[in-house]
Amino acid sequence: MKSDQHFMGARFLGGVILIYTIIACVQFSSFAFALHKSLSLLVKILPAMGGVFVLMIFTNLFVGSNTVARYVGKTSGAKRWMVAITAGFISTGPIYLWYALLKDLMQKGTSRGVVASFLYARAIKPFLFPLMISYFGWVYTVVLTVVMIVASFVQGFLIEKLTEQ
Amino acid sequence: MEISHFAFFSAVRKSLNALWRSAPLLFGIIFLVGLVQAFFPSQVVSDIFHRNVFLDSFLGSVMGSIMVGNPITSYVIGGELLDQGVSLTAVTAFIVAWVSVGIVQFPAEATMLGRNFSLLRNSLSFLFSIFVAVLTTAFLWFL
Numbered sequence: 001m002k003s004d005q006h007f008m009g010a011r012f013l014g015g016v017i018l019i020y021t022i023i024a025c026v027q028f029s030s031f032a033f034a035l036h037k038s039l040s041l042l043v044k045i046l047p048a049m050g051g052v053f054v055l056m057i058f059t060n061l062f063v064g065s066n067t068v069a070r071y072v073g074k075t076s077g078a079k080r081w082m083v084a085i086t087a088g089f090i091s092t093g094p095i096y097l098w099y100a101l102l103k104d105l106m107q108k109g110t111s112r113g114v115v116a117s118f119l120y121a122r123a124i125k126p127f128l129f130p131l132m133i134s135y136f137g138w139v140y141t142v143v144l145t146v147v148m149i150v151a152s153f154v155q156g157f158l159i160e161k162l163t164e165q
Numbered sequence: 166m167e168i169s170h171f172a173f174f175s176a177v178r179k180s181l182n183a184l185w186r187s188a189p190l191l192f193g194i195i196f197l198v199g200l201v202q203a204f205f206p207s208q209v210v211s212d213i214f215h216r217n218v219f220l221d222s223f224l225g226s227v228m229g230s231i232m233v234g235n236p237i238t239s240y241v242i243g244g245e246l247l248d249q250g251v252s253l254t255a256v257t258a259f260i261v262a263w264v265s266v267g268i269v270q271f272p273a274e275a276t277m278l279g280r281n282f283s284l285l286r287n288s289l290s291f292l293f294s295i296f297v298a299v300l301t302t303a304f305l306w307f308l
Contacts, residue, residue: 010189
């Protein structure tokens with residue numbers, strides 16, 4: 001599945017390169033303008049991508065998100081929301097890799113609301129903060145993060161109440 | 166805290182692999198953005214988003230819900246939409262829906278976690294992307 005993602009991306013990139021080639025033959029001025037805009041954008045995001053890379057190394061080195069996610073199933077009361085949201089916050093990798101673990105947690109009694117909070121909190125990616133800050137500013141990044149943490153809890157709480165048997 | 170060389174290089178390799186997987190799509194999007202800017206004037210984009218807070222965030226959420234890929238791509242597209250004159254509310258709804266609503270992943274999620282749960286979760290995530298967008302921009306307006 002990981003190589004599928006790279007292959008699909010490569011096909012998409014190949015398609016874009018083909019379009020550029022056609023445009024270069026038909027209307028060179030537009031090709032040059034488009035290429036200039038794209039390269040400017042690439043240069044703009046490169047420093048932020050460097051920050052993203054460093055944070056990814058840090059996360060992979062120090063944070064055992066799999067271990068934290070398992071802890072989600074072992075806490076109760078109000079603490080479980082905090083643990084679920086923290087686990088989602090620090091979790092990495094594609095979502096489909098987490099489904100089996102979450103299914104296992106649900107079968108062992110973890111509430112659907114807590115699982116929903118974890119999944120929503122995954123939307124917050126701390127290692128992407130450098131890129132978000134470079135585009136939208138640090139105030140926006142902080143405010144959005146706080147609002148999404150609250151939204152994770154609210155969504156989880158709602159789902160727990162709606163799915164209570 | 167002592168870190169072994171093996172652990173460090175393992176973390177670097179994992180990070181490089183993650184970026185490598187996303188690189189082709191990310192580069193494709195970056196060069197596609199250049200094409201869009203060359204052929205579609207910003208007026209076209211501004212005409213789609215009418216500066217109505219709720220309608221714009223709904224449109225942003227719809228766009229984000231159907232897109233798939235690394236969130237990095239959503240920030241790049243979102244940033245460029247912002248430069249084209251699209252409201253911050255719509256862009257926020259777009260990037261939040263991109264990462265929280267999983268239409269493409271829905272079949273896998275429904276199979277593993279249950280259809281009713283997945284339907285409820287994704288529906289709420291869609292609605293929440295609008296609320297989060299409106300709340301975030303409202304807070305920014307006050308700050």
